[in-house]
Amino acid sequence: MITSRRMAAVDANAEALGVPRKQLMESSGNAIARVVRGLVDPGASVALVCGRGNNGGDALVAARFLQEYETAVHLLGRPETITTQIARENWGALVASELEAAVVQDSRAFEPGDPDLVVDAILGTGVTGALREPERSVVELLGDLEAPVLSVDVPTGIDPDTGDRLGGTDGVAIDADHVVTFHDRKPGLGSLDAEVTVADIGIPRAAELFTGPGDLLQLDRRPDSHKGENGEVLVVGGGPYTGAPTLAAAAALRAGADLVRVACPEVVAREVQAFSPDLIVRPFPGETLASPHVDRILELAAAHDAVVFGPGLGDTEAALDAVREFLEQFEGNAVIDADALRVVPAVDTDATLVCTPHQGELRAMGGPSAEDWESRADLAADYAAELDHILLVKGKYDVVTDGESVRVNRTGNPGMTVGGTGDVLAGAVGALLAVLPPFEAAAVGAFANGRAGDIAHDDMGNGLVATDLIDRLPEALRTDE
Numbered sequence: 001m002i003t004s005r006r007m008a009a010v011d012a013n014a015e016a017l018g019v020p021r022k023q024l025m026e027s028s029g030n031a032i033a034r035v036v037r038g039l040v041d042p043g044a045s046v047a048l049v050c051g052r053g054n055n056g057g058d059a060l061v062a063a064r065f066l067q068e069y070e071t072a073v074h075l076l077g078r079p080e081t082i083t084t085q086i087a088r089e090n091w092g093a094l095v096a097s098e099l100e101a102a103v104v105q106d107s108r109a110f111e112p113g114d115p116d117l118v119v120d121a122i123l124g125t126g127v128t129g130a131l132r133e134p135e136r137s138v139v140e141l142l143g144d145l146e147a148p149v150l151s152v153d154v155p156t157g158i159d160p161d162t163g164d165r166l167g168g169t170d171g172v173a174i175d176a177d178h179v180v181t182f183h184d185r186k187p188g189l190g191s192l193d194a195e196v197t198v199a200d201i202g203i204p205r206a207a208e209l210f211t212g213p214g215d216l217l218q219l220d221r222r223p224d225s226h227k228g229e230n231g232e233v234l235v236v237g238g239g240p241y242t243g244a245p246t247l248a249a250a251a252a253l254r255a256g257a258d259l260v261r262v263a264c265p266e267v268v269a270r271e272v273q274a275f276s277p278d279l280i281v282r283p284f285p286g287e288t289l290a291s292p293h294v295d296r297i298l299e300l301a302a303a304h305d306a307v308v309f310g311p312g313l314g315d316t317e318a319a320l321d322a323v324r325e326f327l328e329q330f331e332g333n334a335v336i337d338a339d340a341l342r343v344v345p346a347v348d349t350d351a352t353l354v355c356t357p358h359q360g361e362l363r364a365m366g367g368p369s370a371e372d373w374e375s376r377a378d379l380a381a382d383y384a385a386e387l388d389h390i391l392l393v394k395g396k397y398d399v400v401t402d403g404e405s406v407r408v409n410r411t412g413n414p415g416m417t418v419g420g421t422g423d424v425l426a427g428a429v430g431a432l433l434a435v436l437p438p439f440e441a442a443a444v445g446a447f448a449n450g451r452a453g454d455i456a457h458d459d460m461g462n463g464l465v466a467t468d469l470i471d472r473l474p475e476a477l478r479t480d481e
């Protein structure tokens with residue numbers, strides 16, 4: 001099962017792997033034609049009703065594969081208003097090939113005749129809200145025809161993710177007899193009374209398994225968002241080390257958080273503040289985190305969208321006891337890194353945790369290890385299920401798993417073995433955890449951190465340092481390439 005949002009991400013990842021969308025559209029069109037051939041015999045009349053997006057584009061391709069039929073393409077709108085380049089090119093190919101194609105600017109001009117089969121390629125996963133005109137009226141007119149309907153990807157008028165009729169009780173939708181859906185079943189198809197064919201369109205498994213630029217698409221911000229809405233992050237750490245919490249906090253800011261506060265011992269707080277005026281410090285007395293501070297930390301944590309717990313905390317008994325007490329009472333979202341990790345397996349918590357161990361830290365938690373990444377991914381998934389938390393196991397191939405799904409990240413390079421890159425990752429994941437579901441936050445964080453490292457490596461080679469990554473996080477997170 002795949003949501004529209006994830007489908008768009010996988011699509012973009014396939015493109016980045018060298019399988020362009022136009023090629024996928026060709027496969028989609030071919031798949032539609034295959035299903036048509038199973039439904040009606042050559043010579044039958046097939047009305048292909050096409051919207052102006054890629055759903056319509058799929059059927060424009062199908063027309064080329066169905067030349068042994070009496071096809072008639074009906075484009076809903078002027079050709080100049082086709083929304084994508086690839087669909088427009090396929091329209092051009094139809095016209096140049098002199099295949100029958102009509103432009104329907106107004107539903108009154110829609111003359112489907114009496115076809116043996118209707119192909120509904122009006123709207124697919126790109127639909128938003130109730131149907132507008134002329135789509136709405138055309139859908140109503142199609143409801144009056146006798147012919148069976150084959151919907152492309154999803155019946156027009158149905159929410160692909162929920163199966164609900166768009167526009168509520170006033171909404172209109174195609175009552176499909178058959179659906180040919182691409183790559184994987186859409187959740188909204190489950191509740192329909194239609195025969196569903198899932199067509200493989202050649203999207204490599206890697207486009208789904210490996211993180212890619214498509215994973216960043218979910219970060220697109222609402223243009224009207226205001227301060228605080230894009231995440232407030234609390235970093236809890238420091239003690240024996242001051243650099244670690246500073247790096248994590250600075251990374252969280254560069255990964256898009258609106259406000260980042262650092263709760264750390266007083267002595268550390270001065271240095272954190274000296275490093276950057278962008279950071280807000282919330283010092284606690286003493287030289288290390290300890291039980292008496294836990295109430296205050298809980299209170300602070302409750303006022304943030306995500307917490308990054310662990311950078312530079314050290315492994316004193318006092319600090320680890322405090323981590324345990326915090327987790328027993330905390331119910332929010334947290335990234336757990338470094339020494340704090342070892343507390344996780346034995347603690348009973350209602351919090352949602354993203355744990356970011358490298359393989360050594362994973363073993364120290366009592367977790368599994370394996371040589372090759374594929375076995376490591378399987379074992380990590382089992383262990384995440386046992387912990388009931390999300391794991392991001394760092395390595396050449398980072399493994400992200402919530403116990404059920406697995407995503408693997410391949411960005412990054414050997415220059416990143418330098419100290420502090422783990423703190424940058426924890427901070428970046430913290431910022432993303434404030435705005436994304438935890439599994440996605442871990443996957444996107446791993447991708448962006450490695451990509452920032454790759455950009456830094458282009459400039460610095462193996463001389464790159466952790467702060468170089470922080471500077472490059474914004475570029476690594478950009479979607480507008």
Ligand SMILES: NC(=O)C1=CN([C@@H]2O[C@H](COP(=O)(O)OP(=O)(O)OC[C@H]3O[C@@H](n4cnc5c(N)ncnc54)[C@H](O)[C@@H]3O)[C@@H](O)[C@H]2O)[C@H](O)CC1
Pocket residue numbers: 007011021024025028051052053054055056057058083084122123124125126127128129130131132133135152153154182183
């Ligand atoms: N990887 C794949 O699965 C592939 C799928 N393909 C097909 O592409 C569509 C999705 O295409 P997209 O262009 O993103 O969107 P649509 O065609 O569904 O619609 C966009 C189009 O419709 C307009 N619009 C949106 N909402 C409404 C509305 N409520 N009323 C009227 N008009 C609306 C919008 O303005 C756009 O113009 C997917 O389903 C597959 O069929 C690709 O072929 C490649 C790979």
Ligand SMILES: [K+]
Pocket residue numbers: 055120121122123124151152153154155156
């Ligand atoms: K459709």
